[in-house]
Amino acid sequence: SRSTFPISVxxxxxxxxxxxxxxxxxxxxxxxxxxxxxxxxxxAECIIFPGVGAYSSAMESLESLEVVEALKEYVKADRPYFxxxxxxxxxxxxxxxxEGIVQGLGIIKGTVDKFKTTTASVPSIGWNxxxxxxxxxxxxxxxxxxxxxxxxxxxxxxxxxxxxxxxTDYGGETYISSVENGNVFACQFHPEKSGTVGLxxxxxxxxxxxxxxxxxxxxxxxxKSLPLVPTSSVETLCxxxxxxxxxxxxxxxxxxxxxxxxxxxxxxxDHKEEGKAKVRNxxxxxxxARKYAEGGADEISFLNITSFRSNVISDxxxxxxxxxxxxxxxxxxxxxxxxRDILEDGNVYKAVEVADRYxxxxxxxxxxxxxxxxxxxxxxxxxxxxxxxxxxxQISARYGxxxxxxxxxxxxxxxxxxxxxxxEKAGYTVRDVVDVEGERRMCWWQATVKGGRETRDIDAVKVxxxxxxxxxxxxxxxxxxxxxxxxxxxxxxxxxxxxxxGIPVIASSGAGGGEHFVEVFRxxxxxxxxxxxxxxxxxxxxxxVKDAMLAAGVVTRK
Ligand code: 1PR
Numbered sequence: 001s002r003s004t005f006p007i008s009v010x011x012x013x014x015x016x017x018x019x020x021x022x023x024x025x026x027x028x029x030x031x032x033x034x035x036x037x038x039x040x041x042x043x044a045e046c047i048i049f050p051g052v053g054a055y056s057s058a059m060e061s062l063e064s065l066e067v068v069e070a071l072k073e074y075v076k077a078d079r080p081y082f083x084x085x086x087x088x089x090x091x092x093x094x095x096x097x098x099e100g101i102v103q104g105l106g107i108i109k110g111t112v113d114k115f116k117t118t119t120a121s122v123p124s125i126g127w128n129x130x131x132x133x134x135x136x137x138x139x140x141x142x143x144x145x146x147x148x149x150x151x152x153x154x155x156x157x158x159x160x161x162x163x164x165x166x167x168t169d170y171g172g173e174t175y176i177s178s179v180e181n182g183n184v185f186a187c188q189f190h191p192e193k194s195g196t197v198g199l200x201x202x203x204x205x206x207x208x209x210x211x212x213x214x215x216x217x218x219x220x221x222x223x224k225s226l227p228l229v230p231t232s233s234v235e236t237l238c239x240x241x242x243x244x245x246x247x248x249x250x251x252x253x254x255x256x257x258x259x260x261x262x263x264x265x266x267x268x269x270d271h272k273e274e275g276k277a278k279v280r281n282x283x284x285x286x287x288x289a290r291k292y293a294e295g296g297a298d299e300i301s302f303l304n305i306t307s308f309r310s311n312v313i314s315d316x317x318x319x320x321x322x323x324x325x326x327x328x329x330x331x332x333x334x335x336x337x338x339x340r341d342i343l344e345d346g347n348v349y350k351a352v353e354v355a356d357r358y359x360x361x362x363x364x365x366x367x368x369x370x371x372x373x374x375x376x377x378x379x380x381x382x383x384x385x386x387x388x389x390x391x392x393x394q395i396s397a398r399y400g401x402x403x404x405x406x407x408x409x410x411x412x413x414x415x416x417x418x419x420x421x422x423x424e425k426a427g428y429t430v431r432d433v434v435d436v437e438g439e440r441r442m443c444w445w446q447a448t449v450k451g452g453r454e455t456r457d458i459d460a461v462k463v464x465x466x467x468x469x470x471x472x473x474x475x476x477x478x479x480x481x482x483x484x485x486x487x488x489x490x491x492x493x494x495x496x497x498x499x500x501x502g503i504p505v506i507a508s509s510g511a512g513g514g515e516h517f518v519e520v521f522r523x524x525x526x527x528x529x530x531x532x533x534x535x536x537x538x539x540x541x542x543x544x545v546k547d548a549m550l551a552a553g554v555v556t557r558k
Pocket of ligand 1: 246304408508534
C-alpha cells in the first residue's frame with residue numbers, strides 16, 4: 001500500500017524538503033525517510049532528490065557526503081529516481097552556475113547554463129506549461145501549469161533527446177522541463193508547489209513504481225519530432241496573482257489578518273482618539289490562506305507587520321502559522337517581517353538564522369523590507385563593493401536568489417520644476433503622475449522603513465537596483481499612497497522599477513478589481529500583481545480577476 005512503500009528522500013542539507021514531505025504525506029505516502037549516505041542510496045527502493053539552491057553548493061554537498069558515485073550507479077542501473085529542480089539539473093554533465101564549470105553526475109548529455117534572454121526576467125518564476133516530447137503515458141499531464149523557479153536551464157539537443165519528456169518555452173528559448181527514461185523521472189518544475197496538478201504528478205510516478213504492472217497503458221515509446229525552438233513568440237509564463245496577508249496580533253492577542261489604508265491598520269473612523277482605535281480584523285490567517293489557495297491564488301505572502309518591534313526571536317507567530325499552512329497548501333508561500341540581524345536578550349541572531357526558522361517551517365521565500373533599504377544605503381556608501389554581510393547576501397548565498405524577495409514600501413514625494421532638478425541631482429527617478437485629486441504632477445518615490453514609519457534618503461528605483469546587485473531574486477513593489485485605496489496600481493512606479501532591473505517585479509498596493517490587474521499587466525512589465533483588501537473583504541474573487549485577465553489576453557493559470 002502507499003503507506004508502507006519505502007521512499008528515500010535525499011537530503012543534502014540545503015534545500016527546503018519540508019514541502020515535499022508534506023506533499024508525500026497528503027498523498028498517503030508516509031513511509032519516507034531522509035537519507036544522506038552512499039550505503040543508504042544503495043539500499044533505497046525509490047529515491048526522491050528535491051534539490052533547491054545553487055548547483056555548485058549542491059554538488060559540493062554531494063561530494064562531501066561521498067555519495068556522487070553511489071548516486072551515479074543507482075541512476076545508471078535504472079532504479080527508481082524522481083529528481084526535482086536541481087535533482088534534474090545534476091543529472092546533466094555540468095553547469096556554469098558557480099565559479100567556473102561545475103561537474104554534474106553526467107548521466108544526460110548537455111550542460112545547464114543561465115537563460116540567455118534579454119527580454120524576460122531572470123530568475124524565471126511562476127507557472128508555465130509544458131509541451132510533450134514523447135507519446136505514451138507520462139506522469140506529466142499535457143498542457144497543465146506547473147510552478148517553476150530557476151535561472152539556469154538545459155537545452156534539448158539531438159544527443160539528449162531520448163531523455164526529454166517535456167519542454168517549456170521562456171524568454172525566446174525552449175528548454176527541458178522534464179526528463180524520463182525507464183524508472184528515472186526528473187523535472188525542472190516543482191510538483192510539490194504546483195497545486196493539485198503537481199500532487200498528481202508525484203502520485204502517478206510513485207503509483208507506477210509501487211505497482212509496475214497495475215497500469216494497462218503502455219509506457220512512453222515514441223519520441224515526437226517537434227522543433228527544438230519556441231513554436232510561437234508568445235510567452236507562456238503566466239502572470240501571477242498573489243494574495244498578501246498582513247498578519248499581526250489584535251488587541252486581545254489573537255493572530256489576525258488585517259489591512260491598512262495607506263498602511264494604517266486601525267479603525268480610525270470609529271475611534272478617532274489616537275491609541276484607542278482597534279486593529280481591523282479581517283479573519284483568521286490559516287483559514288483565509290487555504291481559501292485563497294483553493295480559489296486559484298498563484299502564491300501567498302504572509303507579512304508580520306509588527307516586526308519592527310523587539311522580541312522578534314522569542315515571538316515568531318508566523319512560524320506556527322507557516323507549519324500549519326505548508327502541510328495543507330501546495331502553492332508557493334512567502335513570509336516577511338523582521339528578517340534582519342537581531343540582537344535579543346544579549347544574543348546575536350544572523351538574518352539567515354531567522355530565515356532558517358521560516359524555511360524549516362515550510363516557507364519557499366522570505367521577504368525583506370526595512371533591512372534592504374539599510375543594505376542599499378550601505379552598498380552605495382561602500383562604492384558598490386559587497387561585503388556579504390547583508391541579510392540579502394546571507395540568505396541568497398545559502399538558499400539561492402530565488403528564495404529572496406525584497407519588499408519596497410515607498411511614499412510619493414511631489415516636486416515642482418525646481419524640486420525635480422534637486423531630486424534628479426540626488427539620483428532619484430522623477431516621473432509624471434496623477435495625484436489623488438486627479439491633478440498631473442511630478443514625483444519621486446522615497447524609500448521607507450518600519451512599515452512606512454520612517455523615511456530614508458534613497459528612492460525606490462535605487463533600492464531596487466541595489467538589491468538586485470546584492471542577490472535579491474524578486475521585488476514586491478508597494479506604494480503607501482495607493483495602499484488600500486482601490487484606485488489601481490502606481491503604474492509609473494512599476495514602469496520605473498521594471499525598467500531598472502532584470503529580476504521579476506510583483507506590483508502591489510491599490511488594486512480595486514480585475515481591471516487593475518489587466519491594466520498593470522498591459523501597461524508595465526511586472527511579472528505578478530498582488531492584492532489584499534479586495535480579497536479579504538470578499539469584494540472580488542481570484543477567479544474574477546483571472547477571468548478579466550483571460551478576456552484581455554493576459555496569460556494566466558485557471
Ligand atoms: O521591514 O523587513 O520587517 O518587513 C515588514 C513587512 O511588513 C514589509 O514587507 C512591509 O511591506 C509590511 N508592512 C509593514 N507595515 C505594514 C502596514 O500595512 N502597516 N504592510 C505592512 C504592507 C503591503 C501589502 C499590502 C498591499 C496591497 N502591506 O502587503 O497588502 O499594499 O494592499 P491592497 O490590495 O489592499 O491595496 P520588515
